Amino acid sequence: MSRPTSDRASLPTADAPGRDASPVVVTGVSVVAPGGLGTEEYWKSVLTGRSGIGELTRFDVRGYRTRLAGQIRDFEAAEHLPSRLLPQTDVSTRYALAAAAWALDDAGVSAETLPDYDMGVVTSTSQGGFEFTHREFNKLWSKGPQHVSVYESFAWFYAVNTGQISIRHGMRGPSAALVAEQAGGLDAVGHARRTVRRGTRLVLSGGVDSAFDPWGWVAQSASGRITTATDPARAYLPFDTAASGHVPAEGGAILIVEDAASARLRGAEQIYGTLAGYASTFDPRPGSGRPPGLRRAAELALADAGLAAGDIDVVFADAAGVPELDRAEAEAISGLFGPGAVPVTAPKSLTGRMYAGGGPADLVAALLAVRDGVVPATAHTTSVPADYGIDLVLGEPRALPVRAALVLARGRWGFNSAVVVTGPAN
Missing domain, CATH: 3.40.47.10 (Thiolase/Chalcone synthase)
Incomplete structure (x- = not known):
């Protein structure tokens, strides 16, 4: 089944049971x-x-x-x-x-x-x-x-x-x-x-x-x-x-x-992490003058997880590789977290975009980043425009404690989705 298209901005879906479930x-x-x-x-x-x-x-x-x-x-x-x-x-x-x-x-x-x-x-x-x-x-x-x-x-x-x-x-x-x-x-x-x-x-x-x-x-x-x-x-x-x-x-x-x-x-022998938050939104109708829905999806996923922007240790970006779409995502990230306030990565730069497989692969990478305390680098990218306002991890993986990660994905025709994962104890 698929979500119906809509020309209304930012129509959210999130799990009804909330944080107490x-x-x-x-x-x-x-x-x-x-x-x-x-x-x-x-x-x-x-x-x-x-x-x-x-x-x-x-x-x-x-x-x-x-x-x-x-x-x-x-x-x-x-x-x-x-x-x-x-x-x-x-x-x-x-x-x-x-x-x-x-x-x-x-x-x-x-x-x-x-x-x-x-x-x-x-x-x-x-x-x-x-x-x-x-x-x-x-x-x-x-x-x-x-x-x-x-x-x-x-x-x-x-x-x-x-x-x-x-x-x-x-x-x-x-x-x-x-x-x-x-x-x-x-x-x-x-x-x-x-x-x-x-x-x-x-x-x-x-x-x-x-x-x-x-x-x-x-x-x-x-x-x-x-x-x-x-x-x-x-x-x-x-x-x-x-x-x-x-x-x-x-x-x-x-x-x-x-x-x-x-x-x-x-008797499960391992727990990689917790699916702490999820949300999805639609972009507004083209030409409406309203902003894309990606930031709203991230905000809703954070709210669903009961976390603030400052609790997120890394963002796994959608990373379209198209200048206008990259700029829009960078604005969403920097607008939510503050300029350069959170590490951003796009491991799919090594694989290409796997369409429906890309988001789940990033989720696995996010869970492993939580497990191992390391953020992978974004391969091949070398020069990020300063006005994007993002701290894109380049060159080498960055060692740091990862307690919570935000994973973003966008599909053609206005689909936006966001998932927050945290460690097993959260």
Whole structure:
């Protein structure tokens, strides 16, 4: 399901139970991203500055204006999934299924851990099964309908990741699929938090995307926000004076979200942190003269968490890489926190923008920053305009205690989402 569009400014949604509800915690995480498969490998790549951006190799891109991508190059689906699933899944669903299994294993959860109706699934994808469906369309046009896979009936659909994960792991509790482009992954986690607060003990949540076939590539390029740069080290430069757009990427992250008391009752071995606050807003109608809704989303998420701006130790930025959008985000951050008052980072500069997968990957990075007391640097960016008024972490990771982090995401057409994470004790 997706949020309806609106021309009204800053229409907020936040969890109704408020601060007095039982804490909702993260007990398992996994990442599948350019430059790193698995949580620790991804985190290592983020801290060491290992980039996953290069020329796309899924098909011949020499005739295209945009040629760079954050491509996952070391994932062999047959090594991670049973053979019966391969004919019926798009590459994005294969990533989602693998990441889901890793996250459940990380949390120590199996089909026998909880009753099936006490476990739900909430995921987001902004592109669906692009590669699968376009391959089948090509068969339809070139060979005829008898050659089209029967799995085309669902493999393309935005809800397929939620369905495939729930079937594979016997998770029959309240489930959903959300679509809000780059903001969708945070919305999925926010909805998972709400679902737990309403009584479901555990919800698997996050987002994964991939659309690296020719049709998907053209669709992404049509946004006008993708860089045409050819040097991977100077292509995606969020908040830089030379910013020229973003690099598309594939992948994402999955988180296991649980009621804190239930997690303790089942003997969860680890808690990465607490989902302390969440909110989403819409931008006003273009031309209305009213400000974008990103700052309002951040303010609402902080209020939901019961925190003040001064309690936030780091902001994980949306980091569009488009000058006017970077400036708008910088104004939102500096306006809320004060000029240069809080460290800002954008680890997605190493992977590219993973659409619905980008926000959840940043959430995992934020939880690991809390765990390890370190803020990753924003790779490749070197020159931030002084009037942006932000303390962007550059060059090397910055060691500092991280007790609370704010993660931001924006999707095309006006979606804004914000999540606050804190340490396990908060």
